[in-house]
Amino acid sequence: MKLIPYILPLALASLSLAQRPGDRQNVAGVHPSYTVENIKPADITWAVGGMDFMSDGRLVITSWRDPYEVYILSNAIVGPNPATATMKKFATGLSEALGVKVVNDSIYVLEKDQLTLLLDNDNDGTADEYRAVSYDWTKSVNSKEYAIGLAFDGTWFYGLFGDPTVSNGTSVDPTPAGRQNGVLRFRKSDGFTEAFTGGGRVPGGVGMAYGQVWVTEIQGGYRVSNSLYNPKAGRWYGRPVDPPSKFQPAGNLNPNTVPTPYSSVDQLYGAAGYNATPISVNIPFKTSSVAGGGPAGLARSPAQPVEVKHGPFAGQLLVPESDREVGGEMVRVFLERMPNGEYQGAAFHFTRNTVFGANATNGRACFTMVEGPDGAFYCGGNGANAAGWGRATNVGLDRMKLTTVVPFDILAVRNMGPNTFEFEFTKPLAAGLGDDVSAYLTVNTWWDRISEVYGCCRRNAANANGVTVVTGMTATVQANRAKVTVTFPAALSKYWIYYMRWSDNIVSSANETLYGTEAWYTLNAYGPGTAPVAVQPDRPAAPDAPFTVSRMAGGVMRIKFSVANATPYRVSLTGLNGRTFARKQGLGPDELLFQPAEWPAGITVLQVRAGKTNYSRLLSR
Amino acid sequence: MKKLAIRLCAVAFLALGFAAVSAQVTRPNALWFNRVISLERSREMYVALNSNMWVMYDLPQAVLFQAWQGGTGGGAFVTGAPVNATNQYWFYTGTPQFPHVWRPSGTSYFKDSVAEYFATYTNPAHINTTSYYVAGKWPKQPLSSAWGGPYSAWTVRNGSGQNVNAAIRFRAFTVPNNVFTLKFGLILPDNGGEISVSESPEYSNLPSGNHLVRTFTFSGIPANYQVRLEKMGGNNPAVWSVTSGSATVQGGAMVQTANGQTVLNGSF
Numbered sequence: 001m002k003l004i005p006y007i008l009p010l011a012l013a014s015l016s017l018a019q020r021p022g023d024r025q026n027v028a029g030v031h032p033s034y035t036v037e038n039i040k041p042a043d044i045t046w047a048v049g050g051m052d053f054m055s056d057g058r059l060v061i062t063s064w065r066d067p068y069e070v071y072i073l074s075n076a077i078v079g080p081n082p083a084t085a086t087m088k089k090f091a092t093g094l095s096e097a098l099g100v101k102v103v104n105d106s107i108y109v110l111e112k113d114q115l116t117l118l119l120d121n122d123n124d125g126t127a128d129e130y131r132a133v134s135y136d137w138t139k140s141v142n143s144k145e146y147a148i149g150l151a152f153d154g155t156w157f158y159g160l161f162g163d164p165t166v167s168n169g170t171s172v173d174p175t176p177a178g179r180q181n182g183v184l185r186f187r188k189s190d191g192f193t194e195a196f197t198g199g200g201r202v203p204g205g206v207g208m209a210y211g212q213v214w215v216t217e218i219q220g221g222y223r224v225s226n227s228l229y230n231p232k233a234g235r236w237y238g239r240p241v242d243p244p245s246k247f248q249p250a251g252n253l254n255p256n257t258v259p260t261p262y263s264s265v266d267q268l269y270g271a272a273g274y275n276a277t278p279i280s281v282n283i284p285f286k287t288s289s290v291a292g293g294g295p296a297g298l299a300r301s302p303a304q305p306v307e308v309k310h311g312p313f314a315g316q317l318l319v320p321e322s323d324r325e326v327g328g329e330m331v332r333v334f335l336e337r338m339p340n341g342e343y344q345g346a347a348f349h350f351t352r353n354t355v356f357g358a359n360a361t362n363g364r365a366c367f368t369m370v371e372g373p374d375g376a377f378y379c380g381g382n383g384a385n386a387a388g389w390g391r392a393t394n395v396g397l398d399r400m401k402l403t404t405v406v407p408f409d410i411l412a413v414r415n416m417g418p419n420t421f422e423f424e425f426t427k428p429l430a431a432g433l434g435d436d437v438s439a440y441l442t443v444n445t446w447w448d449r450i451s452e453v454y455g456c457c458r459r460n461a462a463n464a465n466g467v468t469v470v471t472g473m474t475a476t477v478q479a480n481r482a483k484v485t486v487t488f489p490a491a492l493s494k495y496w497i498y499y500m501r502w503s504d505n506i507v508s509s510a511n512e513t514l515y516g517t518e519a520w521y522t523l524n525a526y527g528p529g530t531a532p533v534a535v536q537p538d539r540p541a542a543p544d545a546p547f548t549v550s551r552m553a554g555g556v557m558r559i560k561f562s563v564a565n566a567t568p569y570r571v572s573l574t575g576l577n578g579r580t581f582a583r584k585q586g587l588g589p590d591e592l593l594f595q596p597a598e599w600p601a602g603i604t605v606l607q608v609r610a611g612k613t614n615y616s617r618l619l620s621r
Numbered sequence: 622m623k624k625l626a627i628r629l630c631a632v633a634f635l636a637l638g639f640a641a642v643s644a645q646v647t648r649p650n651a652l653w654f655n656r657v658i659s660l661e662r663s664r665e666m667y668v669a670l671n672s673n674m675w676v677m678y679d680l681p682q683a684v685l686f687q688a689w690q691g692g693t694g695g696g697a698f699v700t701g702a703p704v705n706a707t708n709q710y711w712f713y714t715g716t717p718q719f720p721h722v723w724r725p726s727g728t729s730y731f732k733d734s735v736a737e738y739f740a741t742y743t744n745p746a747h748i749n750t751t752s753y754y755v756a757g758k759w760p761k762q763p764l765s766s767a768w769g770g771p772y773s774a775w776t777v778r779n780g781s782g783q784n785v786n787a788a789i790r791f792r793a794f795t796v797p798n799n800v801f802t803l804k805f806g807l808i809l810p811d812n813g814g815e816i817s818v819s820e821s822p823e824y825s826n827l828p829s830g831n832h833l834v835r836t837f838t839f840s841g842i843p844a845n846y847q848v849r850l851e852k853m854g855g856n857n858p859a860v861w862s863v864t865s866g867s868a869t870v871q872g873g874a875m876v877q878t879a880n881g882q883t884v885l886n887g888s889f
Contacts, residue, residue: 067652093655095663111656113663114680122797131793135681138740139663140759141722174753178743195742243747 022349023504023517024296026286026329030355030400032407032515033311036379038357039082040397041073047395048380050100050109050150051368053078059372060090060100060107061397064382068094070109070118070127078372082399091118091127099149099159099206103188110149110159113139115186133157134186136193138178140164145179148203151213156185158196158213158231160203163241170452175241182245183215183231198247199237199276205304205368209317211534216283216302216319223448224290224458225282225497226302228319228333230343238268238276238450249273264463265447265495269524278524280335280343282448282497283319286327294444294458294467295499298347298520300328303367310375311402312411312426315531321353322382324364324395328353334412336529343532344524346413349516357381357396365395376401408512411482413500413519415527418491421500423519427508428481435477437484440506443470444499445492467499481509497522545615546588547608555596561588563610570609573599646799650692654794654801656680657723661762662737666794667693667725668801671824673831675725680791681738682765683805684774684852685822688833688889691727730833730889731855736765736772745769774852777807777816780845785810792817807848816841816848825886833887837866840880850875853885860887 021028030036049062057075062068070091077085090107099110107118107127114135118127139145142164149159163181164172175181182197183206204216204226212230220227221238229237240253253274262268268276284297301323308316313332321328329352335345353364356379365381372378381395412424429437446458446467460466472489492498498521504513546563561569570585571592582598588610608615653669664680669692677687739748747753748768754761764770766786777787787807795802800821807816817840825832833854842848851874853861858873866883868875875885 067655093652093666095656095658113658114656121795128797129793129795132680132791135664135738135791136740136742138738138743141658141660141663143658174747174759176759177747177753178740180740180742193741195740243744246742 020504022515024501026298026327027349027352027516029352031332031351032405033313033403034351034400035403036351036355036398036400038396039077039085039399040357041077041083041085041087043087044071044397047382048368048397049096049098049382051370051378051380052100052102052107053370053372054102055105057373059085059378060102061380062094062097062100062109064096064098067092068097068111070094070097070100070107072125077397078374078376078378088125090120090125091130096147098147101150101152101157103152108133108150108152108157110147110157112145112147113137115150115157115159115191132191133188134191134193136191137161137180137184138176140172140176140179142166142172142176144202145176146203149206151206151208152188153208153211153213155189156187158183158185158206158215160200160206160215160217162200162202163239163245165202171239171241173242175243175245177243179241180245181239181241182237182247183213195246196233197231197235197237198245199235199239201239204302204322205320207305207307209305209307210532214305214317216305218301219285220279221276221450222452222456223279223282223285223450224287224456225279225284225297225448226299226319227279227281228283228302228305228317228347229277229280232277235277236275237279240452249275262450265459265493268450269495276450278342278344278495279522280524281333281345281347282520282522283331283333283347284497284499284520286329290458294446295501295518298329298349299323299331300325302331304369305333306369306371306377309371312406316412318350318369318377319347320366320369320379322365322367324353324357324381328364330366335532336412336414336527337532338415338525338527338529340525342525344415344522344529346519346521348410348519351400356398366398369400372399407515408508408510409515410502410517410519413521414529415492415521415523415525416485417528418526419488421486421498421521423475423484423486423500425482425484425508425514427510427512429477429484430507430509430511431481433477433506436474437477437502437506438473438475440503441473441475441486442501442503443473443486444468445470445496446499447493447496461493470498492523492526494526495524545608546610547615549606552593555599557594557599559592559594559606559608561590561592561610563588565589567611569611572607574607644798648799653799654796655723659724660722661760662735664738665723667723668822669693670801670822670833673826674824674833675727676822676833677725677732678803679735679774680803681789682735682772682774683789683791683803683818683820684733684735684850685820685835685854686733686735686774686852687725688730688854688887689725689727689732690730690831690889691725694724694726730831730887731857733852733854734763734772735774735852736763736770738765739768743768774850775807775818776849776851777809778847778849779843785813785846787816790815809843813843814841816843816846818848831889833889834864835885835887837868837877837883837885838881839877839883842877842880846878848877850877850885854887860889862886862888 047064049064051061057078059073072090074086096112097109101108115133117131119129144165146162151158180195182200185196202218217227236247286297303320303322305317317333319331330350332348332350335343356366366379367382368380377400379398409426411426414422444467449456457465461468475486501518547561550558567588573582649672650669656666666678673690763772766773790806792804802821804819819838821836823834825834864884864886867879868877868883
């Protein structure tokens with residue numbers, strides 16, 4: 001049931017014509033709260049694949065060119081005179097290392113076909129052992145089967161793997177047997193590998209925030225938006241392949257016979273046989289050819305998401321732009337944790353891609369971004385272009401540092417309930433605006449249809465290509481004048497994107513206009529939500545778990561706890577849609593039986609807390 | 622007599638090799654080891670030992686399957702069809718689809734087919750050879766024994782002579798002082814442990830001709846078990862001889878029954 005009350009036929013009817021950077025255009029440069037300086041040593045003449053810091057401030061950096069190599073920059077790179085940094089080759093002969101993670105000063109690289117630990121056994125500054133941590137994934141010769149990472153949660157490494165596409169965007173059919181388009185994770189202790197999620201398209205980046213893994217996809221599922229989400233075990237994010245990848249619902253989604261498989265957003269996320277997981281934040285793709293029109297998007301190729309820990313946007317994410325094409329922008333994302341435990345939020349203008357890289361032609365990209373020991377962000381560019389990630393480019397290494405400047409900007413957008421949003425600004429609104437600022441707000445809404453190939457489309461309330469203009473809302477300034485409550489006359493539609501733009505009539509108490517006038521909010525659940533919560537990462541169920549899971553006759557599942565006397569435990573069985581089927585608790589040692597009625601068919605997530613440790617395991621029945 | 626001469630040369634070479642630990646071995650190419658993707662498979666690795674001896678390993682199968690005299694034809698991110706292979710699926714309607722392949726150049730000594738690697742969590746039904754390996758789709762390759770096929774680069778037999786279906790696990794390669802060593806394991810079923818194997822290839826022109834000298838080291842072989850290199854390389858087992866160690870060549874396979882070092886010499 002659609003709850004959008006007011007529909008106008010033309011999407012842009014209420015938009016004014018004048019545009020400026022940050023208002024229906026990309027911003028012009030770097031966000032005023034930051035500075036960007038190019039610190040690329042002359043020796044770096046190649047695109048950057050991945051970066052991470054050693055404990056002493058040295059920067060590990062991988063090259064994305066043939067040969068694929070690993071270099072270490074001296075820690076002068078984080079100092080006041082980065083030009084004095086020296087660079088030494090550490091490893092060579094790799095297979096497209098697009099991810100690197102330093103754990104206890106050991107260097108792990110995610111190659112396209114292997115997770116590798118590089119060891120310098122003779123301590124001469126060069127790797128002499130290349131140890132295979134895992135290569136347990138199918139990799140054909142198709143070069144679009146990217147592997148991007150790495151994130152590490154203390155137990156597992158996480159990487160995001162692309163589907164094998166051909167030039168029109170179609171997935172190869174049949175896909176290489178066993179190829180998993182989604183997140184794989186690798187246990188550091190023994191290399192054990194498991195498919196973690198499915199339904200991914202082209203990976204953008206992988207990062208850690210709030211103790212959780214976050215990933216971006218370039219137009220995930222060929223939506224008209226880029227995807228940002230925190231992957232959870234066993235979930236599927238909407239890109240079908242044939243034959244079905246792991247976690248992909250079987251039967252309804254052959255991309256060859258059903259090129260646009262979902263007729264409605266409710267079907268996409270809720271119907272039996274589909275049941276895709278909603279994307280936390282859809283970041284509209286910046287293009288001039290969105291079917292159905294509507295407001296221009298924000299960014300083109302999202303990269304490694306990074307948590308902001310300092311400054312006015314602490315607690316939010318930055319999503320870099322790895323595309324050097326005109327129209328790319330690093331995006332700022334506000335996230336909130338909704339009552340159902342899932343994240344959603346809004347994307348905002350932040351920084352133009354053109355500020356990165358010393359060379360205006362071949363710069364303009366930030367593919368991998370990490371926080372340095374000095375609290376600054378370090379960006380490595382790969383100079384991708386729109387078609388196939390061409391990489392014959394010479395791109396930059398940049399440092400982005402916090403300033404003391406706080407411009408007038410949208411700080412956050414929160415959903416407060418079925419028909420309410422709350423805006424928070426970085427500064428109070430001018431008193432002269434009064435309390436009713438409804439006239440200065442424009443709202444469009446739509447959902448992104450998934451398709452097999454490029455080209456589809458925003459869908460409006462009439463389920464046609466286009467967007468819906470929402471009217472009738474009131475926008476009331478709260479007492480502190482830094483917040484505005486926006487109330488709609490009827491319930492907002494779940495799973496839809498809400499585009500909200502303030503006109504330049506909105507000014508701060510110091511008469512400043514907004515740095516960015518627009519917000520794109522992905523509404524999957526009603527709030528109010530809470531700030532992101534740092535979680536303790538799950539620990540693996542094996543081999544060190546104090547319990548075993550076995551299956552008995554008649555579909556009965558047995559969980560046996562081998563723990564010290566009187567150790568408390570809790571067990572829950574949860575579906576991939578978040579529904580809990582069974583909960584049990586007690587004191588170990590103990591043995592639990594789950595009857596078939598408590599343990600539904602399909603994939604469920606077994607979550608166990610034994611003592612003070614959490615474990616999770618996927619079950620299939 | 623010839624075999625003895627070769628054995629002596631190999632021993633002399635090994636002695637030189639150990640003596641040269643402090644000095645780097647000179648290789649014919651700056652990028653003398655490189656993990657590459659060929660037209661057939663990913664997870665391959667060439668090692669340039671000498672301009673007269675380049676070799677290629679398939680890492681998941683832990684097997685040396687190609688040797689040639691010459692060098693590299695490069696490849697990386699090519700935009701043209703590297704060979705006449707328009708029927709293969711990554712050539713969509715005749716146009717190469719982001720091929721990223723590497724090619725050797727020169728004169729081949731041998732090149733074997735090798736099974737491709739599938740993730741352990743692959744649905745076996747998706748490797749249905751009647752639908753997966755059809756014309757215009759994925760090119761026909763031998764199916765490994767792990768997936769019910771006939772291909773095994775390495776096997777382990779128990780005291781009864783039965784194949785115990787050990788799983789091959791590539792572990793690492795090392796390159797100190799420009800000496801390449803491949804390390805892998807043969808994992809025995811039923812928690813039977815792991816047989817560790819390493820292989821270090823070298824080139825020799827002694828006493829004459831071109832030789833590929835492969836030094837294997839085995840540990841963890843259970844009593845009465847035998848480890849068999851079923852794919853020594855090429856179609857002519859006669860080019861291979863054991864010049865040091867306890868292994869024998871039997872029916873086209875190198876058979877090792879005891880822990881320790883074995884040198885396998887290929888003459889080309």
